[in-house]
Amino acid sequence: xxxxxxxxxxxxxxDCAAEIQFHAEQLGFFGFAKASNGAGxxxxxxxxxEHSQALYQAIxxxxxx
Numbered sequence: 001x002x003x004x005x006x007x008x009x010x011x012x013x014x015d016c017a018a019e020i021q022f023h024a025e026q027l028g029f030f031g032f033a034k035a036s037n038g039a040g041x042x043x044x045x046x047x048x049x050e051h052s053q054a055l056y057q058a059i060x061x062x063x064x065x
Contacts, residue, residue, distance in 0.1 A: 003045040004056055006064075016042045019064055029055040 008016040017033035020042060024031060031046035046052045 002049040002052055003043050004052055006042045006044065006061075007040060008042065010038055010040045013037060013039055013042055015065070017044075020044045020059075023059055023064070024055055027055065027058050029058075 004020070006016055006020055013035035014037075017035040021031075021033050021044070024044065024046070029046050029051045031044055031051070033042050033044045035042045044052075044055075046055060
């Protein structure tokens with residue numbers, strides 16, 4: 001897995017991107033988020049591809065807004 005896709009309400013892509021960026025950094029995983037206005041999703045890619053799987057397992061997605 002090289003990236004994580006997070007779905008969100010249309011129009012909240014920038015908020016979703018900021019939230020995943022914050023939580024990833026808190027867990028020690030660094031990368032970047034790609035978001036397009038109105039898309040309804042954000043793609044977060046870790047700088048090291050193998051970290052995406054570890055990040056996916058470390059984050060409790062139920063706690064994200």
